[in-house]
Amino acid sequence: xxxxTQSPRNKVAVTGGKVTLSCNQTNNHNNMYWYRQDTGHxxxxxxxxxxxxxxxxxxxxxxxxxxxxxxxxxxxxxxxATPSQTSVYFCAxxxxxxxxxxxxxxxx
Amino acid sequence: xxSVTQMQGQVTLSEDDFLFINCTYSTxxxxxxxxxxxxPGEGPQLLLKVTTANNKGISRGFEATYDKGTTSFHLQKAxxxxxxxxxxYCVLDQGGRALIFGTGTTVSVSP
Numbered sequence: 334x335x336x337x338t339q340s341p342r343n344k345v346a347v348t349g350g351k352v353t354l355s356c357n358q359t360n361n362h363n364n365m366y367w368y369r370q371d372t373g374h375x376x377x378x379x380x381x382x383x384x385x386x387x388x389x390x391x392x393x394x395x396x397x398x399x400x401x402x403x404x405x406x407x408x409x410x411x412x413x414a415t416p417s418q419t420s421v422y423f424c425a426x427x428x429x430x431x432x433x434x435x436x437x438x439x440x441x
Numbered sequence: 442x443x444s445v446t447q448m449q450g451q452v453t454l455s456e457d458d459f460l461f462i463n464c465t466y467s468t469x470x471x472x473x474x475x476x477x478x479x480x481p482g483e484g485p486q487l488l489l490k491v492t493t494a495n496n497k498g499i500s501r502g503f504e505a506t507y508d509k510g511t512t513s514f515h516l517q518k519a520x521x522x523x524x525x526x527x528x529x530y531c532v533l534d535q536g537g538r539a540l541i542f543g544t545g546t547t548v549s550v551s552p
Contacts, residue, residue: 337484366539375530375544376485391539423484429475430540432484 336360337433339424345439352411354436356424364428365407367391367399369420370435376423382407414440443468445514445533447543454550460518462546464531467512473534474514476505477542480527485542488529489516526550 336359346352358365363384368376378391380399388399396418398410407426411418419440424433445466454460466474471493477485489498491507491514498505503518514531531543 368542373544376542378539381539425484429487429490430485432486434482434484 337424337426337431339422339433339436341436342434343437345441346411346414347441348415350414350440352414352438352440354409354411354422354424354438356407356409356426356433357405358407358424358426358431359405360426360431361404362427362431363404364426365401366425366430367397367407367409368423368425369393369418370423371420379409379422416440443472443533443535443541445531445541445543447531447546449546450544451547452549454521454548456522456550456552457520458550460516460521460525460548462516462529462531462548464514464516464543465512466514466531466533468533470536471509472536474505474507475532475534475540476503476514476516477530477532478527479530479545485530521548521550523550523552 338357340355366381367379370376377393379397381389382401400408422436473492476489478488479485489500489505491498496507505516528545528547530545533541
């Protein structure tokens, strides 16, 4: 079974600060994804990647950047965090999308 | 654009009750459809996958039926257990891009 890990699991940030969420997968999947989960919205796609060096915008990319330096790693970057970005963030890999355990981010 | 709709936000049942969750989708083609389940504190995980070739999927006692005529994709289970308490997502495959998730149905099963 695919293993997807995320770090940190919990993060408290201040408004205007920079936040980096990391994701690692060990199943050699080409595709990786970042979602956020909010009550009433389900999961919404932020960025995704088809492989190392590739990043694509999802449905709600504003305020987020992504980086895919290697097959295994995919990061989500909030350059200037805002309270509206308080959410639970999930990383997934593979066409059928194996999900990590999530990162709970609070921006004060 | 493509979308999925789950009208039931919350379903409350007792053990051994019948579960039925309704989902409708909108797209210009015949997509692959999924049901994902999310247990508290975990990420979503794949429960069922149904393609246009088979129209029905069965896994862990759950059954999903794909009706292209009514563009619906229902999930059902004959007899739920407390361990089935979770959030269930209807999901549409955009074919090579990412998945589109519905808003989820929270199922609570009391013993």
